[in-house]
Amino acid sequence: MPRFSEGALDTNLAVVEVVKSVAELQGSTAAQVALAWLRYRADALGVASVPIPGTRRANRVEENLGSLTVNLTPAQLDTLDTAAASVSGHRFADLSWVSAGRE
Amino acid sequence: MTSANSVPAVKLGDELSVSGIGFGAMALTPVYGEVDDTESLATLHFCVDLGVTFIDTANVYGGGANEKLISKLLTDRRDEVTLATKFGIAGNPADRAAGELTARGDAAYVRACIDESLQRLQTDVVDLYYMHRRDVSVPIEETVGAMAELVAAGKVRHLGLSEVTADELRAAVAVHLIAAVQSEWSIWSRDVERNVVPAAAETRRWAVAF
Secondary structure, eight states: OGGGSTTHHHHHHHHHHHHHHHHHHHTSOHHHHHHHHHHHHHHHHTOOEEEOOOOSOHHHHHHHHHGGGOOOOHHHHHHHHHHHHTOOSOSOSSGGGSGGGGO | OOOSSSOOEEEETTTEEEESSOEEGGGGSOSSSOOOHHHHHHHHHHHHHHTOOEEEOOTTGGGGHHHHHHHHHHHHHGGGOEEEEEEOEESOGGGGGGTOOEEOOOHHHHHHHHHHHHHHHTOSOEEEEEEOSOOTTSOHHHHHHHHHHHHHTTSEEEEEEESOOHHHHHHHHTTSOOOEEEEOOBTTBOGGGTTHHHHHHHTTOEEEEO
């Protein structure tokens, strides 16, 4: 995936660090913060959302459920949104495969 | 659908209620490598025990093995599960790097796929049936029209679309009620916020993110 190509990778790993830093403040995990961010973002855009994370490990299921009780402050959401805006690279090499390639 | 758990429900459309977090089963049957069915089945049971009852699979996952695995969960827990599966990616997932996967959405293909999925899942009905990828060689009205016939036939209860554009969603909604739109959406993938999510909000469809 282009997002993981050289150059894009450094930027996107920096986003991971931002997510981790918010998670530390929250006493939660990075995965929980990422799922909580989606919940807030969907609310803001007027759609309900249901994440469907997959894992082979049972304890990850519990971790994902924990995201439902993670409440993000406006400042934390700003921090995450700013970091998210810096993500570079598309998610598929062949963009016709996903919606973004046909818009 | 009710269960004794603490996971809040989210309503998709007017009739379909699902657990607020679902389970993407794709990882349970990787394209390569050995599959530990015992461990995977235990994980699925654990999900349902916790109230994560919205289980998401596809005919293409594991080349059919994923649906067969889930059939083992459904054997004695069908009523507890909200079952979602998909059609529309034809080819062998192992050949994906070689570009062997193609989207397919002609009516005959849709009709054949649901019967194969029901057979693998060993159930009479799918709660939410998704078009996995858009086949641009077929009008979306044909694909969704064929899906609507499956609702009428009682083989599926609700329809969903995966990785569609805003325009494709609007065209589909004109044919039949669409309960859910599924797409990759995360801090790292926000392109759907430009067009797809606003269209989902405007047509009162709901987003399922993976």
